Amino acid sequence: MKLNINIKGKKRIIEIKEEIGKVIIKIGKKEFSFKKLNNKKGDISVAQTNIPKKASKKEIKAPIAGTITKIFIKEKQTFKKNQKIVSLSAMKMENEIISDFQGTIKEILVKEDQKVQEGDILVTLE
Amino acid sequence: MLLKKYKSVSSTNIIAKKMDYEPWTVIWSEEQTLGHGQKTNSWFSPKGGLYFSVILPKSTIEDLQTLTILASFIVAKIIKENFKIEPFIKLPNDIFINQKKIGGILTENIIGEDVKFSIMGIGLDTNIEKFPKELENIATSLKIEVGKKIDNEKILKQIVQGIKNQLKIISE
Numbered sequence: 001m002k003l004n005i006n007i008k009g010k011k012r013i014i015e016i017k018e019e020i021g022k023v024i025i026k027i028g029k030k031e032f033s034f035k036k037l038n039n040k041k042g043d044i045s046v047a048q049t050n051i052p053k054k055a056s057k058k059e060i061k062a063p064i065a066g067t068i069t070k071i072f073i074k075e076k077q078t079f080k081k082n083q084k085i086v087s088l089s090a091m092k093m094e095n096e097i098i099s100d101f102q103g104t105i106k107e108i109l110v111k112e113d114q115k116v117q118e119g120d121i122l123v124t125l126e
Numbered sequence: 127m128l129l130k131k132y133k134s135v136s137s138t139n140i141i142a143k144k145m146d147y148e149p150w151t152v153i154w155s156e157e158q159t160l161g162h163g164q165k166t167n168s169w170f171s172p173k174g175g176l177y178f179s180v181i182l183p184k185s186t187i188e189d190l191q192t193l194t195i196l197a198s199f200i201v202a203k204i205i206k207e208n209f210k211i212e213p214f215i216k217l218p219n220d221i222f223i224n225q226k227k228i229g230g231i232l233t234e235n236i237i238g239e240d241v242k243f244s245i246m247g248i249g250l251d252t253n254i255e256k257f258p259k260e261l262e263n264i265a266t267s268l269k270i271e272v273g274k275k276i277d278n279e280k281i282l283k284q285i286v287q288g289i290k291n292q293l294k295i296i297s298e
Contacts, residue, residue: 082238091218092218093190093232097238
């Protein structure tokens with residue numbers, strides 16, 4: 001089911017799909033999955049969604065503009081808290097970007113020697 | 127200022143990064159076996175030179191960037207005031223005398239959601255009497271330029287005090 005709705009003056013397409021045991025709501029590129037409850041047909045539990053609570057745990061961004069000098073991790077690799085992720089050189093400062101939490105690397109979006117801007121996503125996390 | 131002096135280390139920045147976080151701790155070594163500048167550039171660090179790293183207080187990345195640039199001016203000013211010679215700064219972090227390199231600065235940060243640890247490493251060719259062939263046309267030392275022995279500890283303390291004063295001003 002697709003719905004066209006207007007949010008704060010912007011048109012959005014919302015797609016709602018039902019799969020076995022869950023309902024998936026897609027808004028733009030974002031996808032939210034809701035687990036169905038067994039007691040009543042059609043009821044969903046909001047408490048069991050996979051909506052990220054904190055966006056920062058889904059990606060690691062460049063804190064400053066510079067050049068990626070070294071990548072310490074690989075895609076699908078798990079990492080621990082305080083583990084080195086990338087090294088970023090900026091205005092003669094060497095910056096080791098570390099993780100503040102544990103997780104798994106989903107995708108590495110940069111290469112060594114690549115220039116990045118402040119706020120660019122360096123890696124996405126699972 | 128807590129001064130920790132070593133005879134020889136791989137690099138004062140490497141040692142500083144392994145230390146407990148105690149701002150204004152200074153790691154000073156008579157020589158470095160793996161002295162380095164940015165990326166993979168090595169820094170010639172035999173006995174006689176002045177090599178040290180300062181653990182900086184927690185600051186914003188913007189203040190650290192400003193401080194790195196200002197550190198070159200601090201070192202140049204101290205050279206000028208002590209030895210009455212005119213250093214030249216190649217921004218942001220190299221110091222030259224008579225077109226030859228005499229010092230360099232490398233700030234290293236560890237960053238998670240905010241800046242966790244920052245160190246500023248400074249290498250200054252003070253009492254080096256001779257450079258290897260590949261460096262003799264591009265590097266010099268204060269001893270070569272002024273013809274007398276340099277008091278490394280006095281210069282170190284003046285530089286650290288200068289950084290302290292400057293950080294206080296920019297972070298206010």
